[in-house]
Amino acid sequence: MCLVTLGVVWLLRRNRARVGGTGEFAVSVILVVLVYASSLLSSTPWQSTARGFVVLSGGLGGFWCARMLLHDESNRRFFRAFCLVLLSALLVVCVWNYFTSGKIYELVDTNPHPVADRILLLWFAPLSFLLSGPLVKKLVGGLQLLVSCVVFYLSDLRSAFFIPVALLGVASFFRTIRLKYAIGVLIVAGVATVFFVKQLPWEKIGKEYEPAYYRAENYPFSFHIAVKRPLLGIGLTAPRGDFLEDYNIKYPYVKKERFAQSVARIGVSENIFLTFMAELGFPFVILYGAALIILVGRLVRESLKPSPHGFLHPIVLLLPITAGFLHFLVYDGLLHPQVSWFFHILLGLTPIRKKE
Numbered sequence: 001m002c003l004v005t006l007g008v009v010w011l012l013r014r015n016r017a018r019v020g021g022t023g024e025f026a027v028s029v030i031l032v033v034l035v036y037a038s039s040l041l042s043s044t045p046w047q048s049t050a051r052g053f054v055v056l057s058g059g060l061g062g063f064w065c066a067r068m069l070l071h072d073e074s075n076r077r078f079f080r081a082f083c084l085v086l087l088s089a090l091l092v093v094c095v096w097n098y099f100t101s102g103k104i105y106e107l108v109d110t111n112p113h114p115v116a117d118r119i120l121l122l123w124f125a126p127l128s129f130l131l132s133g134p135l136v137k138k139l140v141g142g143l144q145l146l147v148s149c150v151v152f153y154l155s156d157l158r159s160a161f162f163i164p165v166a167l168l169g170v171a172s173f174f175r176t177i178r179l180k181y182a183i184g185v186l187i188v189a190g191v192a193t194v195f196f197v198k199q200l201p202w203e204k205i206g207k208e209y210e211p212a213y214y215r216a217e218n219y220p221f222s223f224h225i226a227v228k229r230p231l232l233g234i235g236l237t238a239p240r241g242d243f244l245e246d247y248n249i250k251y252p253y254v255k256k257e258r259f260a261q262s263v264a265r266i267g268v269s270e271n272i273f274l275t276f277m278a279e280l281g282f283p284f285v286i287l288y289g290a291a292l293i294i295l296v297g298r299l300v301r302e303s304l305k306p307s308p309h310g311f312l313h314p315i316v317l318l319l320p321i322t323a324g325f326l327h328f329l330v331y332d333g334l335l336h337p338q339v340s341w342f343f344h345i346l347l348g349l350t351p352i353r354k355k356e
Contacts, residue, residue, distance in 0.1 A: 044238050233284070
């Protein structure tokens with residue numbers, strides 16, 4: 001669906017002018033080549049090729065659709081309204097799920113992480129309302145952000161619950177929120193965070209809780225895999241068990257046998273950048289990381305000196321992109337096509353270099 005959408009947009013777009021830089025197109029082509037080369041040399045070529053197809057279609061499809069469709073103000077206004085409707089529907093379903101089943105994600109996904117990713121990325125719309133527009137729009141935007149935080153609290157998802165606090169600090173740095181308001185919100189958030197943590201079962205914050213030991217151990221373990229297959233990795237979602245034979249576990253509170261069971265069951269690094277490093281190799285993760293830094297760097301520069309005539313304040317892109325990045329440090333969100341699609345649409349909304 002992602003690939004078909006990209007093809008339709010390319011064929012039917014009205015404006016045939018260039019929509020991106022030569023460097024962006026070259027990076028896209030190189031990433032495609034690296035993914036498929038890694039897949040062909042994988043121990044599970046068909047499985048890795050299928051997953052690579054999903055990752056590339058969602059990521060590059062979203063980025064280039066944004067470059068082709070969202071270059072004018074009217075389309076961006078429509079996209080903002082579309083995201084607002086999507087987020088409203090998602091929040092309603094999450095709350096309904098909680099009161100009917102006790103889980104926010106039951107009708108949406110298999111666990112709360114990709115749901116949290118969608119919410120954080122769709123914050124593009126309410127943030128835009130909150131930072132510009134009449135009072136009614138500000139109230140709508142603020143209400144959606146508040147309900148989102150309530151959903152995070154109901155999900156028992158600590159990573160997503162703490163991210164809004166980090167975003168508040170980023171927004172304060174760029175002076176899009178007055179410092180006195182930010183301090184007031186931080187105090188309230190601090191009290192809520194203490195209450196939230198106290199409600200968590202002890203096993204969820206203990207040293208032997210699986211997400212804790214698995215994510216901690218995957219930093220050295222993913223690097224161990226990448227050193228053995230530095231150029232193209234082992235292929236997306238390829239088995240990792242063989243690489244445990246000569247690996248010495250670093251995390252002191254869990255034995256190697258238990259970590260091996262988690263590796264066999266989970267199969268990824270629970271950090272998208274570690275996953276890309278181990279499964280696609282150093283060239284891919286370095287090139288993709290450099291592209292992210294360049295695009296986000298443009299947003300940072302624009303946020304420091306925003307154009308008074310711009311429809312979107314750059315911070316409304318920078319904050320959800322930052323939120324997605326922070327959550328990807330504890331979850332492989334870009335392996336989910338919807339999450340990857342919207343994350344790269346926001347990247348596609350970043351400014352193009354003036355000469356291009």
